[in-house]
Amino acid sequence: MTLIDPPVQERADRRGRLAGNWTFFRQWLKNPLAVAALSPSSQKLAREMIRQLPEKANRVIELGGGTGVFTRALLDNGVAPENLMVVELNAELHQLLQSQFPGVKVVCGNALDLERIVEREGFASDGGVDAILSGLGLLSMSKGFQRRILSAAFSALKPHGRFIQFTYGPASPVSRDLLTELGLSVQRGGVAWRNVPPAAVYVYTRSRSKPVHAVRVGRR
Ligand SMILES: C[S@@+](CC[C@H](N)C(=O)[O-])C[C@H]1O[C@@H](n2cnc3c(N)ncnc32)[C@H](O)[C@@H]1O
Incomplete structure (x- = not known):
């Protein structure tokens, strides 16, 4: 061992x-809508996300995954590397995470395409996933993409699994209509006031009254 x-x-x-941070900023310059933030999330926001596991x-x-702020926090909080899968769209950020x-498992x-990715990687083959942490800019996505x-996500999650999302907006980034349609409930978690900009955490779970039905649609 090297000390x-x-x-x-x-x-x-x-x-x-x-x-x-510099790589992240360059990716934002190239595609501000997809990267959806000027800089990576703070450790404080990572803590608020982890608190909801x-x-x-x-x-x-x-x-x-971006630059891996949440990835690091998940590992530090006891998630074993082989039990963690990160999906990142941007090729340069993917390389950095890898x-x-x-x-x-960094994909x-x-x-x-999460359903296909999970199946291909055999990631939920023995019982499903406990939680999904999302750093996606859900707020700027269309209702169709959110759906x-x-x-x-809920096709991969266990029955009591949680979808944990942060947002810079003042309310849940998923509308009440869409939640009802998908049979989901939402609860607000903590707020990371010192994140730039401040961000709130929301936790989505299946409503007891209505199951979530998978939406099968063609590729974009
Ligand atoms: C707001 S950044 C969050 C990055 C990191 N989780 C953090 O909190 O610092 C959003 C990240 O989602 C990635 N992304 C955007 N759309 C995506 C998609 N459809 N699938 C997978 N990753 C996506 C972006 O490339 C970017 O790294």
């Missing part, structure tokens, strides 16, 4: 974060 001097390690971590969450999917988290793909992403 690294803590200040040296801290400087290396800081350099790594700065390089990640079900107790003993074993298998977890992260959508829109190099930073070698033990994690370059579209959250719209497809949530249906695919």
